[in-house]
Amino acid sequence: MKFIPLLKFSLAAAVGALLALGSPAQAEGGGKTELLWLGQASFRIKSPGGKIIVIDPWLSGGPKTPAPYKTDLSALGKVDVLLVTHAHVDHIGDAPAIAKLNDIKLYGPADMVTPLITLGILPADHGHRFNKGGTVKPAPGIKVTAVRADHSSLLVWKNPATDKMESHPAGEAMGYIIEMENGFKIWHMGDTGLFSDMKFISEYYKPDLVLVPIGGNFTMGPEDAAYAARTLIKPKSMIPMHYNSNPLTPGTLAEFQTAMKGSSIKVVPMTEGQTVSF
Numbered sequence: 367m368k369f370i371p372l373l374k375f376s377l378a379a380a381v382g383a384l385l386a387l388g389s390p391a392q393a394e395g396g397g398k399t400e401l402l403w404l405g406q407a408s409f410r411i412k413s414p415g416g417k418i419i420v421i422d423p424w425l426s427g428g429p430k431t432p433a434p435y436k437t438d439l440s441a442l443g444k445v446d447v448l449l450v451t452h453a454h455v456d457h458i459g460d461a462p463a464i465a466k467l468n469d470i471k472l473y474g475p476a477d478m479v480t481p482l483i484t485l486g487i488l489p490a491d492h493g494h495r496f497n498k499g500g501t502v503k504p505a506p507g508i509k510v511t512a513v514r515a516d517h518s519s520l521l522v523w524k525n526p527a528t529d530k531m532e533s534h535p536a537g538e539a540m541g542y543i544i545e546m547e548n549g550f551k552i553w554h555m556g557d558t559g560l561f562s563d564m565k566f567i568s569e570y571y572k573p574d575l576v577l578v579p580i581g582g583n584f585t586m587g588p589e590d591a592a593y594a595a596r597t598l599i600k601p602k603s604m605i606p607m608h609y610n611s612n613p614l615t616p617g618t619l620a621e622f623q624t625a626m627k628g629s630s631i632k633v634v635p636m637t638e639g640q641t642v643s644f
C-alpha cells in the first residue's frame with residue numbers, strides 16, 4: 367500500500383508549507399488575502415474574492431518601487447478599488463492616473479478629493495469623497511471605513527498654465543479599515559503619530575492585520591510603533607511600512623523588531639516587491 371506513506375508525506379508537506387507561510391491569521395469563511403508591498407505605504411491587496419485593491423500608489427516616483435510597477439501602471443492588473451490616505455506625494459503618487467486608466471473612483475478624504483477635481487487633476491466622476499467615521503462599499507463584498515490618523519495633508523501640484531508649483535489645503539489625513547469578503551480586516555494606518563484612540567479603533571473594529579508606519583520624522587518611529595502595537599492595538603499580525611524610502615524616514619526594521627522582542631504579536635517583515643498571504 368504505497369499510497370499511505372505518500373499521503374502522509376503530502377499532508378506533512380502541506381502543513382509544513384502552511385507553517386512556513388506563517389499565516390495563522392486567515393479569517394473564518396476561507397479564502398486568502400494576498401498583500402504585495404510596493405514600497406513606502408503602497409500595497410496591492412488581492413481579496414479572497416479576487417478583487418484588486420490598491421492603496422497609496424507612489425509608483426513612478428517611488429525610489430523603491432519594484433519592477434515592473436515603476437514604469438507600467440497596467441502591471442497592477444485591473445484595479446477594482448483605489449484608496450488614498452492623504453495628499454502628500456508619497457501617498458497620492460499615481461492615484462489619479464490609475465483612476466483614469468481603470469475607469470474607477472479614487473476614494474479619499476473629502477477635502478482632498480475636492481481640490482483634485484476643482485484643479486482638473488481628477489475628472490469629477492473619478493472621485494469619491496468621504497471622511498473619518500464613514501464607511502463605503504467600493505466593490506461587492508469589500509467594506510472600507512475611514513478612521514483617524516494623526517497627520518497632515520497638503521497637495522503640491524505644478525500648474526500647467528503657469529508652470530509653477532502650488533500648494534493647496536487637502537483635508538485631513540486618514541487611516542482605513544479594509545474588510546474583505548470573508549471578514550478579514552486590515553488596518554492601513556496611513557501616516558500617523560501616536561494617539562490614544564488607537565486603542566479604541568482596535569477594540570471597536572478588531573483588525574486582524576495592521577500596516578504600521580515605523581520610519582519616524584513624518585510618522586511614528588520604531589519605538590512609538592512598538593508601544594502602539596504592544597499597549598494600544600495588540601493585533602495578531604503587523605507589517606511595518608513607511609521606512610527604507612528616503613533619509614527623512616530613518617527608522618529601521620531592525621529597530622522595530624528589537625522593540626517588539628518578546629511580544630506575541632507576529633511581525634511580518636516584507637521587502638519591496640514581496641507578496642504575503644493571510
Ligand SMILES: [Zn+2]
Binds near residue numbers: 454518584
Ligand atoms: Zn504624509
